[in-house]
Each structure stands twice: as structure tokens, then as C-alpha cells.
Amino acid sequence: LPAQEFSNILLDEVENGIYRLTINRPKTLNALNADTLKEMDAAIEILEADPSARVLLITGAGEKSFVAGADIEHMSHLTPIEGKAFAEQGMRIFRRLETLRIPVVALVNGYALGGGCELAMSCDFILAAENAKFGQPEVNLGITPGFGGSQRLTRLVGRAMAMELLVTGRTMSAEEAMRRGLVNHVYPQAELADEGMKLAAMIAGKSSSAIQLTKQLVQRGQDLDLDNACVMESDLFGLSFSTEDRQEGMSAFLENRKAKFS
Ligand code: CAA
Numbered sequence: 001l002p003a004q005e006f007s008n009i010l011l012d013e014v015e016n017g018i019y020r021l022t023i024n025r026p027k028t029l030n031a032l033n034a035d036t037l038k039e040m041d042a043a044i045e046i047l048e049a050d051p052s053a054r055v056l057l058i059t060g061a062g063e064k065s066f067v068a069g070a071d072i073e074h075m076s077h078l079t080p081i082e083g084k085a086f087a088e089q090g091m092r093i094f095r096r097l098e099t100l101r102i103p104v105v106a107l108v109n110g111y112a113l114g115g116g117c118e119l120a121m122s123c124d125f126i127l128a129a130e131n132a133k134f135g136q137p138e139v140n141l142g143i144t145p146g147f148g149g150s151q152r153l154t155r156l157v158g159r160a161m162a163m164e165l166l167v168t169g170r171t172m173s174a175e176e177a178m179r180r181g182l183v184n185h186v187y188p189q190a191e192l193a194d195e196g197m198k199l200a201a202m203i204a205g206k207s208s209s210a211i212q213l214t215k216q217l218v219q220r221g222q223d224l225d226l227d228n229a230c231v232m233e234s235d236l237f238g239l240s241f242s243t244e245d246r247q248e249g250m251s252a253f254l255e256n257r258k259a260k261f262s
Helices: 034-048 080-098 115-122 137-141 149-157 159-168 174-179 189-204 208-221 226-240 244-254
Strands: 009-015 018-023 055-060 065-067 104-108 111-113 125-129 133-135 185-187
Touching: 009 034, 009 189, 018 034, 018 189, 034 080, 055 065, 055 115, 055 189, 065 104, 065 115, 080 115, 104 115, 104 189, 111 115, 115 133, 115 149, 125 174, 125 189, 133 174, 137 159, 149 159, 174 185, 185 189, 208 226, 208 244
Parallel strands: 018 055, 055 104, 065 111, 104 125, 111 133, 125 185
Antiparallel strands: 009 018
């Protein structure tokens, strides 16, 4: 599916190598149905195939919501087997996003509930607007999280706080989410998009090979024991010495000039 045919999301290259994916169903507060997930999958495929891609920003259309969850209307018609397939679809796509070779940053501009919180947690990190709200309210619908919420929330905020949030279904403010380590920075709503672009430009100006190797280290390392994780780090450290960026980065330092990465 080419980007021009998307009807539930927007994918644009805002500047060289800086992509923005917007979940674009504002009438449902950007709820995720199967078609939206399919388009996200196609968008990730486009990014995977573009060697000039440097960073991906993900946000929601409108002023009110990032993503208010999986689409409850859609889910209300599903059998248990179909429900499982829907979870597997979301799980696979979020994992594909999480392991995309470039950094992925969520700009959470309002509600990030259920599947929305799960989407934000599948990004490398989160910038939030002051009005953002985070939570896993699935218990209120008589279901469990299905796109990785029970697992990623526990890894990000610890077991005790994750349990509290999961069993009460309560929402957290942006400020609380930052205090708990879920969110990196909170900005006034009107400044979130600009702050996201500033950060993206900073990332895009650095060594893309070093950034991609670093993402692999963090992503793969967190599921390894420390001995194997450190072996991987020395391997990729060695590999980074084979790049032109290493040549340029070190020469620039020694010559007292700013590095210009290709
Ligand atoms: N799915 C489908 N439609 C949704 C939706 C969702 N998750 N969230 C909001 N909408 C729709 C509403 O039905 C409403 O549609 P209509 O205008 O046609 O009535 C429209 O978006 C606006 O929503 P509200 O009128 O409810 O707006 P509000 O400001 O009063 O409340 C809200 C906002 C608190 C976010 C509320 O909409 C809400 O609680 N939404 C559901 C949140 C939720 O439970 N998310 C988890 C879903 S389960 C899940 O995600 C499973 C998983 O892990 C995979």
C-alpha cells in the first residue's frame, strides 16, 4: 500500500530523513482498528526500505488525543479467536516498530490509553504534552491489554506500579508519567510539535550508523544476561570502527572542527 492511499494514518517526510506518522481518525480520538494497523504496517515497510530515513516521530491528529486505544466498536464484534488474531496483529506491528533500525519517538498530544499507551511504549521514548493522559483501562471493559501493555508497562515502571495501573485502570497525568519514568519530557501542548522537530533534527544530524548500532544494543541487550550483552557491546563497538562516520567523527575532534556525517 503506497502512502498516498492511506486513509487512517498520514506518513510524511517533514525534512530530509525526518518522518512523521500521524494516526488520523480524530472522530474516534484516533482509535486503532484493523485497517489502521495494516496501514501502520505498510508505513513501517516504507521506512525500512528507505536508507535515508533517520528518525520517526509518531503522533495523533487533533488537539485532544494521541490514541484513545484499540477501537472498541471494532472489538465488540470479535470472537475469542478473532480477538486473539487482532492482538497478534497489533503485537507484531508494534514489535516491528520497536525494532525499526532508526529511533522512534512518540509525541503524545492527549489521550494515550490502552492500545495508545501500548503504542507509545513501543517507541524508543516519549515526549508528552501537558494535557497527555496515560493508562491501561482495559479492566473497565472486562478484558486484558492485548498489544503488550502488561509486559512493556511492567518493564518501564516496575511491577508494583504496573499492577496498580493495570488493576485500577486509572489514568496518569503527563507529570506523573514523567515522575514514574514513562515519559522523558513534558511540554505545553502548543510547543510539543516544535520540540519534537528540534529533537529529530538533532538526531538526524548525528552519525546514523552509530545511532542504529546503539539502538540495537539497547533493544537486544535488555533481553540478554549482562555477560552476553557486554559481548554484544564490544562486538558492535568494533563494528562501529569500520564506518566512515567513525573516521569523520574522530578526525573532526582531533582537528577541532564540527563533524559532518554523511
Ligand atoms: N474506540 C472506539 N471509539 C472510541 C474510543 C475507542 N477506544 N475512544 C473514543 N472513541 C470515540 C467515542 O465513542 C466517541 O464517538 P462518538 O462521537 O461517535 O460518540 C468519540 O470517540 C469521542 O469520545 P468521547 O465522546 O468518549 O470523548 P470524551 O472526551 O468524553 O472521553 C475518553 C474521552 C476518556 C478517552 C473516552 O473516549 C474513553 O474512555 N475512551 C475509551 C478508552 C479506552 O477504554 N481505551 C482502551 C481500549 S481497549 C484496548 O486498547 C485493548 C488493547 O490493549 C489492544
